[in-house]
Amino acid sequence: MANVPQAKYRKDYQRPTHTITDINLTFHLDASVTQVTAVSSVKQQGDDNTLVLDGDNLVLKSVTVNGAEWEHYQESEGHLILTKLPDVFELSIVTTIDPLNNTALEGLYISDGAFCTQCEAEGFRRITYYLDRPDVLARFITTIIADKTRYPYLLSNGNMVEKGQTDDGKHWVTWKDPHPKPAYLFALVAGDFDVLRDQFTTRSGRDVALEIFVDKGNLERSHHAMVSLKNAMKWDEERFGLEYDLDIYMIVAVDFFNMGAMENKGLNVFNSKYVLANDQTATDSDYLGIESVIGHEYFHNWTGNRVTCRDWFQLSLKEGLTVFRDQEFSSDLGSRVVNRIHNVRIIRGPQFAEDASPMSHPIRPEKVIEMNNFYTLTVYEKGSEVIRMIHTLLGEENFQKGMRLYFERHDGTAATCEDFVSAMEDASGVDLAHFRHWYSQSGTPVLDVEGTYNDVEKTYTLKVKQQTNPTVDQPEKCALHIPLDVELYAPDGTIIPLQCNGKKIANVLNIKESEQVFVFDNVESKPVPSLLREFSAPVRLNFSYTDDELSFLIVNATNDFARWDAGQMLLAKHIRSNISRVEKGQDVIWPESIITAFKGVLTNDSLEAAFIAEMLTLPGLSEVFGWYEQIDIDYIDTVLTSLKKTLASELKEAFAQCYQALFLPEYTTDHGSIGKRALKNVCLLYLAYTEDGDALVNEQYRTSNNMTDTIAAMTAANHAELPCREPLMESYSEHWKHDGLVMDKWFILQGSSPSESALSVVKQCMNHDAFSMKNPNRIRSLIGSFMNQNPSQFHKKDGSGYRFALDILKQLNVSNPQVAARLIDPLLKFKHYDVARQELIRSVLEELHTMQGLAKDLYEKVSKALES
Ligand code: B3K
Ligand code: ZN
Numbered sequence: 107m108a109n110v111p112q113a114k115y116r117k118d119y120q121r122p123t124h125t126i127t128d129i130n131l132t133f134h135l136d137a138s139v140t141q142v143t144a145v146s147s148v149k150q151q152g153d154d155n156t157l158v159l160d161g162d163n164l165v166l167k168s169v170t171v172n173g174a175e176w177e178h179y180q181e182s183e184g185h186l187i188l189t190k191l192p193d194v195f196e197l198s199i200v201t202t203i204d205p206l207n208n209t210a211l212e213g214l215y216i217s218d219g220a221f222c223t224q225c226e227a228e229g230f231r232r233i234t235y236y237l238d239r240p241d242v243l244a245r246f247i248t249t250i251i252a253d254k255t256r257y258p259y260l261l262s263n264g265n266m267v268e269k270g271q272t273d274d275g276k277h278w279v280t281w282k283d284p285h286p287k288p289a290y291l292f293a294l295v296a297g298d299f300d301v302l303r304d305q306f307t308t309r310s311g312r313d314v315a316l317e318i319f320v321d322k323g324n325l326e327r328s329h330h331a332m333v334s335l336k337n338a339m340k341w342d343e344e345r346f347g348l349e350y351d352l353d354i355y356m357i358v359a360v361d362f363f364n365m366g367a368m369e370n371k372g373l374n375v376f377n378s379k380y381v382l383a384n385d386q387t388a389t390d391s392d393y394l395g396i397e398s399v400i401g402h403e404y405f406h407n408w409t410g411n412r413v414t415c416r417d418w419f420q421l422s423l424k425e426g427l428t429v430f431r432d433q434e435f436s437s438d439l440g441s442r443v444v445n446r447i448h449n450v451r452i453i454r455g456p457q458f459a460e461d462a463s464p465m466s467h468p469i470r471p472e473k474v475i476e477m478n479n480f481y482t483l484t485v486y487e488k489g490s491e492v493i494r495m496i497h498t499l500l501g502e503e504n505f506q507k508g509m510r511l512y513f514e515r516h517d518g519t520a521a522t523c524e525d526f527v528s529a530m531e532d533a534s535g536v537d538l539a540h541f542r543h544w545y546s547q548s549g550t551p552v553l554d555v556e557g558t559y560n561d562v563e564k565t566y567t568l569k570v571k572q573q574t575n576p577t578v579d580q581p582e583k584c585a586l587h588i589p590l591d592v593e594l595y596a597p598d599g600t601i602i603p604l605q606c607n608g609k610k611i612a613n614v615l616n617i618k619e620s621e622q623v624f625v626f627d628n629v630e631s632k633p634v635p636s637l638l639r640e641f642s643a644p645v646r647l648n649f650s651y652t653d654d655e656l657s658f659l660i661v662n663a664t665n666d667f668a669r670w671d672a673g674q675m676l677l678a679k680h681i682r683s684n685i686s687r688v689e690k691g692q693d694v695i696w697p698e699s700i701i702t703a704f705k706g707v708l709t710n711d712s713l714e715a716a717f718i719a720e721m722l723t724l725p726g727l728s729e730v731f732g733w734y735e736q737i738d739i740d741y742i743d744t745v746l747t748s749l750k751k752t753l754a755s756e757l758k759e760a761f762a763q764c765y766q767a768l769f770l771p772e773y774t775t776d777h778g779s780i781g782k783r784a785l786k787n788v789c790l791l792y793l794a795y796t797e798d799g800d801a802l803v804n805e806q807y808r809t810s811n812n813m814t815d816t817i818a819a820m821t822a823a824n825h826a827e828l829p830c831r832e833p834l835m836e837s838y839s840e841h842w843k844h845d846g847l848v849m850d851k852w853f854i855l856q857g858s859s860p861s862e863s864a865l866s867v868v869k870q871c872m873n874h875d876a877f878s879m880k881n882p883n884r885i886r887s888l889i890g891s892f893m894n895q896n897p898s899q900f901h902k903k904d905g906s907g908y909r910f911a912l913d914i915l916k917q918l919n920v921s922n923p924q925v926a927a928r929l930i931d932p933l934l935k936f937k938h939y940d941v942a943r944q945e946l947i948r949s950v951l952e953e954l955h956t957m958q959g960l961a962k963d964l965y966e967k968v969s970k971a972l973e974s
Contacts, residue, residue, distance in 0.1 A: 426489020
């Protein structure tokens with residue numbers, strides 16, 4: 107690379123030299139030459155009269171200061187440097203941009219003929235020269251001028267204040283946002299849409315117009331999003347006491363979008379995947395995903411917009427907190443235990459993997475080259491676990507007190523993670539001094555716990571050791587403050603109250619040192635401990651349970667999450683021992699304890715269906731992979747496939763009975779029905795491996811009246827490689843080939859097919875009418891699933907998967923580097939694979955590293971991987 111991209115460090119934060127209180131933007135929209143006029147009121151903050159603005163891909167037309175042309179400026183690599191400025195002035199900048207050729211989908215671009223924007227993190231600088239940093243908060247007034255017939259709707263943040271016509275057949279609209287905001291929350295949309303309109307009255311009596319804009323013809327797919335939005339508005343008032351603060355809330359669904367959605371003030375832009383749904387096109391998990399993302403973006407209005415981040419290193423201030431809030435929203439509306447299980451699977455699988463990868467970083471990173479690379483599972487999901495631990499340590503009441511204090515202190519400003527923790531601490535009186543290390547330390551702590559029973563003293567001793575292994579970014583680690591939630595059970599299943607020195611103590615133990623011992627007294631017989639209940643901290647737990655103890659917990663633990671966790675530990679224990687057997691060339695053996703335990707769960711009528719479905723779902727591939735420093739991926743694949751087949755044949759009758767009993771004639775998306783379908787379809791996944799599999803799967807596909815059952819049948823056919831797979835895939839594509847969003851499900855199945863021909867099929871699919879290398883959803887579905895969810899084919903020992911990945915990454919490096927940088931993740935952990943694969947992957951990374959014009963998104967990841 108000619109210019110090596112430079113990193114920024116958190117420690118180097120400096121206040122801006124100037125502030126911008128107001129900005130008036132005027133857009134003359136045109137697909138290839140849009141003219142942007144930005145008139146800002148600027149004030150110098152210190153003694154420096156030089157102003158350095160950010161800009162990227164702009165054509166500068168003019169600069170004026172206080173109405174007069176300004177000649178003291180210079181454009182240099184991403185900046186406009188203005189000198190000799192007065193203290194207070196009005197700065198007017200005219201630039202032009204080219205939305206049509208903006209394939210990176212950052213700044214102003216075109217999605218299916220409509221103009222739309224994405225400015226977080228640093229996309230506003232692709233619209234005009236500006237202080238593009240989150241601690242510069244300005245009031246925005248935006249005027250949009252465009253052709254009336256092609257762009258009947260002209261939208262921006264805030265409230266619409268004026269509109270009119272021009273003489274040449276165009277129209278214009280002016281929007282005013284009364285809330286000062288950083289540029290990353292700016293949005294503009296112009297196009298022709300169908301609009302779903304509704305209304306919400308806040309509890310203080312403000313009437314809010316709600317509008318969802320979708321592509322023409324999609325109106326009937328937007329109702330669930332509207333219901334979710336109203337539920338979110340109501341929930342935030344009830345649980346957090348937070349109300350909406352404008353007269354209008356708009357959501358626009360677009361097909362071309364780099365991520366899920368964006369919380370722009372008053373005008374959210376969404377990936378259509380998180381808006382559009384009906385019974386025929388969306389699965390139950392799509393419905394739940396929409397509810398959670400609609401909630402997430404809405405909740406950002408307070409945690410993100412009203413209080414924003416001082417700098418991008420503080421991203422988890424808004425993201426971790428808002429994920430926590432959306433998780434609570436989904437849990438309050440649906441099944442708490444199922445939500446918790448889903449979230450924990452993400453932490454134990456891909457998040458732990460990220461902690462152990464070359465991209466390892468604390469939830470508040472110290473060093474960043476490309477900010478878009480830090481919208482990670484660590485910042486979001488682990489960030490949310492950190493908030494959840496604070497919630498556990500403080501309790502709901504004190505936590506809400508802390509939230510109120512946080513808003514009292516920081517509303518309308520740009521804050522830091524430290525500000526949040528201080529508010530929690532001050533409001534509750536709980537000391538979080540030691541806890542703060544969670545913000546600065548990366549990696550996954552390991553808790554090694556040992557239990558000893560003393561029959562004479564009637565005491566039970568838990569010895570807890572914690573340790574965090576060095577990570578690529580941070581060789582030294584310290585002991586963290588870990589809340590460890592425990593319960594002890596007597597052999598008859600009753601709870602043994604926790605007492606130390608005769609005094610009752612709480613279930614949550616505070617682990618702060620590298621080794622701590624807890625002696626519980628009045629324990630009449632050897633107990634079975636339930637540890638890390640509710641996954642009270644994002645750590646790996648080691649405790650040598652016997653099969654009997656785990657089977658006991660599956661039946662007797664009072665907490666559903668703990669029962670599920672015991673099931674996962676039982677599976678994990680035997681998956682591990684079988685992987686060792688396979689490594690040594692021995693046969694796989696599954697003990698009776700697993701079969702008995704899972705049969706007990708499957709036939710237990712008192713359990714919620716959705717919960718049984720989770721009990722029967724094996725740990726994910728990334729989770730299993732993460733148990734090892736280095737592993738041949740084929741061993742894991744062999745063992746997991748064998749386990750599925752064994753459970754299928756041993757529990758065939760029980761699966762079949764359960765499957766038949768769960769037939770629902772009507773499709774409804776209440777949580778009870780969603781749970782029943784989940785369990786029915788887990789049964790089908792196992793039954794697919796039996797001799798009746800092909801007939802059952804075929805029958806379900808042919809008689810299905812909803813997408814959940816349709817996709818479940820196809821998934822079963824795909825994984826078990828059933829004869830009906832091809833005809834079903836054919837039939838689906840015939841039916842849905844005109845609809846990219848629905849075809850994504852089909853592309854995922856093609857990408858994750860275990861068939862030997864998977865790669866050549868993926869290549870053929872790239873010529874499918876519904877596929878486009880310009881659309882991130884299509885790329886993620888087809889190519890992302892191949893690289894992430896298809897270990898046997900992507901990691902083929904002939905290196906064909908890796909060469910394909912190289913080719914794709916080279917293309918995306920030019921057209922959409924942000925998507926490229928997401929896709930490359932499975933290659934970064936190459937050191938964890940066997941030596942032969944390591945060498946193949948390393949050569950791919952090296953080729954990228956030496957490539958001319960490597961975007962900084964890929965550069966950051968590739969160079970970290972190679973240095974590691
Ligand atoms: N804040 C946005 C994410 C922006 C990602 C920029 N690469 C969506 C969200 O977390 O709600
Ligand atoms: Zn967010």
